[in-house]
Amino acid sequence: MVKITVDGTEYDTDNMTDEQKKLVELVRLNQGTSGFLGHAFDSVNAIGRVKKDELKASLSNGKKD
Numbered sequence: 531m532v533k534i535t536v537d538g539t540e541y542d543t544d545n546m547t548d549e550q551k552k553l554v555e556l557v558r559l560n561q562g563t564s565g566f567l568g569h570a571f572d573s574v575n576a577i578g579r580v581k582k583d584e585l586k587a588s589l590s591n592g593k594k595d
Contacts, residue, residue, distance in 0.1 A: 531544050532544070534554055
């Protein structure tokens, strides 16, 4: 027996149709993918901030590489 909560309501997958079970899996996949992409987005933004700070520091030092 597997339970899933959707908008605060708990459902038992044993009582779902095959179509509903497929939708449950798609929702789980969507949530996992969204979390992964959110993490990737945050990582890219963090690296961008670091590189921008490096550039600003380099420019304020008058360096020419």
